[in-house]
Amino acid sequence: MNKTIRRLQGLIFLGWAFFLVQKIESGEILFYINQRYILLVFLGALAFLGFGLATLVKAQKNANPLAAAHHHQDADPAENGSAHHHPGSPGGVPAWGTLVLAVPLLLGLVIPSRPLGSSAMSNRGVNAAAPLIRKSNGPVTSLTQSTTDRSVLDWVSLFSSASDPGIYQGQAARVTGFVFHDPRLPKSQFFVSRFVITCCVADASALGILVDWNAAEKLPENGWVEVKGSIFTATVSGQVLPGIHAQAVETIPTPDQPYLFP
Amino acid sequence: MAQLSVQLRKQNPARWLFAGGLVLLASWIALGVVQGGWLRVFEQISNFSTVVLGIFIEGAPFLLLGSLGSAVMEVFFKPEEICQALPKRSLPGAFVGALLGLFFPVCECGVVPLSRRLLQKGAPPSVGIAFLLGAPALNPVVLASTFVAFGWGPIFWGRIVFTLLIATITGAVLGLQKDPKALLNHTSLVSVDISLLDETHKTEEALSLSQKISRAASITVEEFFEIGRFFVLGASLAAVMQTFIPQTVLFSLSRGPVLSVLTLIALAVLLSVCSTVDAFIALSFAGSFTTGAVLAFLVFGPMVDIKSTFLFLHVFQRKNVLFLILFPLLLTILIGIFLNLNVNI
Numbered sequence: 007m008n009k010t011i012r013r014l015q016g017l018i019f020l021g022w023a024f025f026l027v028q029k030i031e032s033g034e035i036l037f038y039i040n041q042r043y044i045l046l047v048f049l050g051a052l053a054f055l056g057f058g059l060a061t062l063v064k065a066q067k068n069a070n071p072l073a074a075a076h077h078h079q080d081a082d083p084a085e086n087g088s089a090h091h092h093p094g095s096p097g098g099v100p101a102w103g104t105l106v107l108a109v110p111l112l113l114g115l116v117i118p119s120r121p122l123g124s125s126a127m128s129n130r131g132v133n134a135a136a137p138l139i140r141k142s143n144g145p146v147t148s149l150t151q152s153t154t155d156r157s158v159l160d161w162v163s164l165f166s167s168a169s170d171p172g173i174y175q176g177q178a179a180r181v182t183g184f185v186f187h188d189p190r191l192p193k194s195q196f197f198v199s200r201f202v203i204t205c206c207v208a209d210a211s212a213l214g215i216l217v218d219w220n221a222a223e224k225l226p227e228n229g230w231v232e233v234k235g236s237i238f239t240a241t242v243s244g245q246v247l248p249g250i251h252a253q254a255v256e257t258i259p260t261p262d263q264p265y266l267f268p
Numbered sequence: 269m270a271q272l273s274v275q276l277r278k279q280n281p282a283r284w285l286f287a288g289g290l291v292l293l294a295s296w297i298a299l300g301v302v303q304g305g306w307l308r309v310f311e312q313i314s315n316f317s318t319v320v321l322g323i324f325i326e327g328a329p330f331l332l333l334g335s336l337g338s339a340v341m342e343v344f345f346k347p348e349e350i351c352q353a354l355p356k357r358s359l360p361g362a363f364v365g366a367l368l369g370l371f372f373p374v375c376e377c378g379v380v381p382l383s384r385r386l387l388q389k390g391a392p393p394s395v396g397i398a399f400l401l402g403a404p405a406l407n408p409v410v411l412a413s414t415f416v417a418f419g420w421g422p423i424f425w426g427r428i429v430f431t432l433l434i435a436t437i438t439g440a441v442l443g444l445q446k447d448p449k450a451l452l453n454h455t456s457l458v459s460v461d462i463s464l465l466d467e468t469h470k471t472e473e474a475l476s477l478s479q480k481i482s483r484a485a486s487i488t489v490e491e492f493f494e495i496g497r498f499f500v501l502g503a504s505l506a507a508v509m510q511t512f513i514p515q516t517v518l519f520s521l522s523r524g525p526v527l528s529v530l531t532l533i534a535l536a537v538l539l540s541v542c543s544t545v546d547a548f549i550a551l552s553f554a555g556s557f558t559t560g561a562v563l564a565f566l567v568f569g570p571m572v573d574i575k576s577t578f579l580f581l582h583v584f585q586r587k588n589v590l591f592l593i594l595f596p597l598l599l600t601i602l603i604g605i606f607l608n609l610n611v612n613i
Binding site: 016022026038039046049050054060103104107109117119120123125126205207208 | 308311313314321324332418485490493503506510549551
């Protein structure tokens with residue numbers, strides 16, 4: 007029993023190590039966390055690997071009486087100590103408690119990974135006020151770049167920090183995002199949206215630019231598009247937010263980096 | 269020292285919470301299928317899985333680091349060595365005690381046995397109590413994870429300042445009792461536990477360095493599984509709230525200056541998420557709840573939750589436990605409400 011749980015713990019650690027490395031390698035890690043923490047997660051994966059192997063080797067040593075006798079001198083007192091320390095099952099964690107740590111792993115293996123999309127927006131709604139996080143380095147960098155290089159986040163933070171967003175009227179825009187058909191909008195409009203992630207998806211907040219486009223209705227919900235057009239000031243339910251009079255809307259594949267990082 | 273916590277952990281009601289959560293989730297899915305069809309349910313489950321994994325992946329390195337910290341403390345550190353150097357007077361003692369966690373990284377499960385050992389070895393009561401309340405939040409691992417989650421913002425600094433404040437005041441008040449042993453209950457003072465502890469100690473001293481390292485590695489893994497399940501539970505609940513419950517429903521609960529504080533404090537106590545990773549759970553509330561409430565979650569959560577209450581009762585006298593819980597609770601509520609009403613963050 008004891009050994010079984012130890013082995014299980016070791017295997018779960020190895021499972022996490024491989025899962026994390028595979029996500030980093032495939033780039034899907036960006037569906038979950040901000041890119042600046044990838045190194046941290048990689049170090050975590052290495053630690054999982056190290057502790058997992060150590061746990062398995064130890065459990066193996068103790069299970070094999072010959073080996074245990076062989077290593078009597080270095081293995082025994084340590085194991086005595088920990089038996090003293092945790093009578094019964096290791097760490098007092100029952101089997102179900104050990105398996106709980108495998109639940110997210112199973113979720114990740116069984117359910118194909120997908121970035122948050124428009125279905126997550128119906129719960130939150132579009133955020134017109136750009137996240138406060140942008141404050142420090144926001145508008146300054148956005149003003150120096152070409153207007154067609156500005157992202158959804160750039161436009162939304164420009165609009166929320168400007169006293170008169172009218173100054174951006176008519177500027178050329180080219181943004182990418184997924185399609186969100188807000189039920190409040192008429193058929194000729196949709197939101198081109200992005201999720202902004204500061205730390206991990208738990209803090210995802212949805213930003214959107216209103217797009218005026220005759221064929222808006224035909225665009226599939228949650229499909230990715232590139233929108234070209236000119237900026238105008240839109241108002242939805244009393245909120246001022248950026249809008250684009252679209253000249254062209256093209257469908258594109260889901261980008262490698264579906265979220266924006268401030 | 270962890271044997272005691274092991275015994276108590278068995279009585280933990282968390283498994284009922286977990287089972288209840290599963291039942292709720294299952295009924296929600298059933299309802300969703302009836303109302304919106306399979307596609308919608310599949311999308312929501314996918315979103316749920318993405319959020320749970322996001323929180324877990326971001327938190328796992330810190331969870332490992334926290335477990336390692338506890339293990340290293342347990343194997344290599346002897347509290348009696350610092351007892352003589354501690355200030356004896358109540359207020360300075362409490363202040364130092366609250367900050368002691370910066371040098372001895374333990375989370376809330378490890379802190380109770382450690383502060384008991386400090387008190388048994390003659391540390392002033394104000395130091396022991398302030399350490400008990402402050403250390404789970406004011407330690408390097410927790411500060412790092414809070415920083416990763418919130419950056420240099422009002423939440424990061426607020427967590428430090430208010431934890432320090434509450435731990436110091438509570439420690440100073442309880443420190444007016446001159447005899448440290450008056451805080452502890454009888455089982456803590458004269459029981460097999462102590463002899464057991466001393467024996468373990470002897471064994472530890474007899475271990476060679478490599479044996480100590482091997483032992484610390486085992487404890488790290490055990491500790492990870494011990495605290496990790498509460499983290500998974502907390503992450504799941506946070507993800508359920510984000511994906512299945514429309515924010516308009518939560519609005520009155522999450523925006524009310526008083527109600528929001530009480531709600532997140534209750535959640536902190538129920539979830540018992542380890543302080544090393546509670547910042548990532550709090551992050552998911554930060555979008556919808558008031559700032560005062562999120563701070564209350566981060567300040568009170570590490571001090572008191574279901575797990576630590578059992579440990580408190582085992583170690584300290586009942587009237588002291590009551591004070592230990594209610595006084596910080598009151599202060600946290602007042603601070604949270606005050607922030608919501610007067611400070612525009």
